[in-house]
Amino acid sequence: MLLLGLFSHLLSSGKFWTTRRTNASQHIDIRFVFVIFFLLKWSHAQGSHPPRIVEHPIDTTVPRHEPATLNCKAEGSPTPTIQWFKDGVPLKILPGSHRITLPAGGLFFLKNDEPSASLKIFSADKDGLELEVKGAAPTVLRDEFRLEPQNTRIAQGDTALLECAAPRGIPEPAVSWKKGGQKLDLDSTKRIRIVDGGNLAIQDARQSDEGQYQCIAKNPVGVRESVLATLKVHVKPFIIRGPHDQTVLEGSSVTFPCRVGGDPMPDVLWLRTASGGNMPLDRVSVLEDRSLRLERVTIADEGEYSCEADNVVGAISAMGTLTVFAPPKFIQRPISKSIELGADTSFECRASGNPRPTLFWTIKNNRTIVFPGAPPLDRFQSINTEEGHSILTLTNFQRTDRDLVVVCNAMNEVATITARAQLTLDSQEDRPPPIIIAGPVNQTLPVKSLATLQCKAIGLPNPTISWYRDGIPVHPNAKVNITAAGDLIISDLDRKEDQGLYTCVASSRTGKSTWSGYLRIEVPTNPNIKFYRAPEQTKCPNAPGQPTILNASANALTIV
Template sequence: MKITGQRKLAVKPYLSRGPQDAVALVGGSVQFQCEAGGDPPPDVLWRRTAGGGAMPLGRVHVLEDRSLRVERVVAEDEGEYSCEADNGVGVVRASATLTVHSPPAVVVHPVDADAEVGQDAVFECGVSGNPRPSVFWSVQGNRSLLFPGATAGRLAALSSQDGRILLAIQSVTRNDSGLVAVCSGVNPAGSVVVEARLRVTSPEDQPPPVITLGPTNQTLPVKSVAVLPCRATGVPAPVITWYRDGIPVLPGPTVNISLAGTLYINDLEKRDAGVYTCVASSRSGKSTWSATLRIEPPTNPNIHFFRAPEPTTFPGPPGRPHIVNKTESSVTISWTRNNKIGSSSLLGYQVRHFEGGYRVRHVEGGYQIRHVEGGYIVRSRHSVKTQHQPLDRLLQVEVFGRDPGTQGSAGWVVVARRVQGPIYTQYHLTPSVTYVFLVRAENSHGLSPPSVPSDPVSVLVEDGHLVEARHGLMVDHIVELTDAQPVSTTAVKLTWEMYDAEFVEGFYIYYRPLDGSRSPDTYTMQTVLHTGDASGFQVAGLAVFTRYEFFLVPFYKEVDGRPSNSRTARTHEGGGYRQSPQSASI
């Protein structure tokens, strides 16, 4: 009997569904398919193309259907991934490219700038992302955009060699003070916005001189020597002069004024008694500090003689005050204590504030502050029989402020005493006035040197509803531009998705051509009002077969929000229908 056998034929591997190019966001996930057949069934192996880096083990998984899934995508995952099917009869391979998009991120944050009237101010901004973001400048309250190379009056946007973009403001004026420069970056993955403020100063805006060590009340015997110190700082350096009962004190046989400003009086006589006032003056203004000098016969048994305490007995200067909060009418400052408390316990804190004008203020402890010609005089009313006669009895915070429309300085003014903690809130401030704070410590021997002055600060009165709207529109992503689809040779249909419509009255649609040589000023803006369910708009009047970049900016009244992501699309070619390249979906 003859037995006939049937031989089984082997089939080389083949792909019924191979991997396709994909785009993923940083932090997202992506999946590549690899459905293979053959006889015997092939084994499937995934690998990264040579030079593309290692497979991200720990974040990559091969699923039951042999698909490759990459979790928590990072920028380094970008590259080519290959699927290889092998069953011993043959091998088949297919590859796909992963493009990783990352939203714009600020790598160089613009900082607040100070410039004097007539000088140029420059802001710097750097934004990274993939694809490379379109970065531009704008000014808060003005909807014009400045891409690198563009100019608008005294404003110019420039590119630096290291990839930063600069905003230069030429010959600033007082009206530029408070200007908010806005740096924005957009790409298909998202957007970012950062702001910086311009403060314009002039020589007259410098705070008046600060007397760091002034005279104190003394009772001295006839024929002795009186030493009345007066040290001051300021920009420019102040000039120190002395007065006795309002009459200038001039050097003489028994009177000497050192270069540092200290007044020496030798061989004291009764006629030398009086109120001595140190005046520190400059073009920024003047400050004054007064003390009473009493002269008595050394044999008078009813007089307790005392000299000024040594500066080493005073506390050390507190740390520089920092602005920790501000509202439309108040500013809160905070500072650090100095470990040096001096020869007696710290008594507290004192606050000084600029108010201008001429007024007499009676304050706790029996002192009078009189504002005269842009300065202040502090006159002690304590009995001269006390051993220590401090000018004030606290750690003091001094505040200087000026209305932008005024000239000159009205000095530093005490506004609070006996403040216990290293924090203070000053209320009832005037909008648009710039204030500067400084802090002194005090014990029963006297005042410390002043702290370094704070940064200038001003308060603005704003509509609370608009403040809330600005916060809502700037902090969160309000809208995503989901698609830009060409519909003709001159039109593109935009589609978007709203995430929060509470403070959205409409959108500004910005678009600009990306092909060929173009001016950096070439962009167009259209306004679309938000009407309920509307989530698209057709932009017409475009150039034929030209690639455009689009993005949206939500707005509420005069408040502009954070831009959407961007999309690109090319209009159809003339002479017939042409399917244009479309931007990848994220």
């Protein structure tokens, strides 16, 4: 009756069990749901005792292929027989099996390959009574992390993410993190937190966050630790003192600074945007402090120069513009002129420089300023072309304009320069007549030969050369020729037609000059005649001290 009461009590407790199987890759939970004691041929004789379990099996987790033992002891009168079940099915112990039943009733696994097991309902039968022992819920924790943290580099101020996917386990393992072997206190800061079930997010990373981090997974089975991952917090490059816009004079030197910081210390590269990025390598150098220095700068060096700094976490650049000033320099100066009354004339001037010089004219005598593009001022007008030429025009030259001085002015931010020219009156009374510097000489030549009579003259304006024989003009014909230089050439000499006094006349509006020479023609067989031919010009030296007139005015004469 005592046993029936115990059985009734178990049924009335309302406990029902179901079976669930869970496979694990590395660790196996060996759960034998209950131990049933079959009381075979139970006697209700006086003095007998019902079976009682004195040592219960406990949940055990062991690595796969490792030995394991489930203990179980029972007492009663008569001595109970212990039978093991797995998932409600009687467990067969075969000879040579890796399962061995111990004398006290325990179960020994020489090599554990068992999956986990859980509960199933059993009831008493007519031959005996079943007692069952319920184990705890199955637990497991694998060895391998699904994802382990990696060494990470990050810029200061950015968010670092150390990824971690804990090993699978039952129950699901809790994830925490260590830094430098010490558990991270995530409650004391809002910058560092665990996201997505295991990843460690560090916002606004600082260099104090550097170190070795480790992901920790823990459940009732045990603790798993990931590999160590090193977090390195670098500082992006920053400009302490960068290049700035500079204006220098041509031929001077200039230095563009570039002082930078960062961790690791950034590399510095200088670039130029103008001229296809080409630097004047023979005049440029990078100093120890990474500044860029240019020597003997030219206009061609103008442009933008940029300093670029970069390291493993970022890059930054700064730029400065170089402007090179050059003083004005005349490319073309105005030329002094001599013109006639009533004539028009012009003067031209051109200059270079940077900035491009402004050109304007002044009339020294009356202190008049003539600006380009302005309306005509007292017969003067100035225009500037796109090519940088400035042209001053004077109309209707008058006698009061005599010895007028015009001044071309070139001005920019660096300097102002001037160039002068004089305007003189060109009249007949103001100029000397032409000067014959080489005229015909007396010659005695044989009949049928060739005669050359030279005549060279200078003067302003250029004189015109004409020839006369015995006062009668000589005109070119089949045997007579007058060269462009003014020489007279006569071929096939005839005594009657060609002998005589030849006169060279050099004339212009300023006057005229003459030079004569006698040409005598004789028969070659006459022994009493001594022939003489004028020497060739190339064999004659220049006359010493003979001046050449370049310019003349009422008060001065320019000669060389």
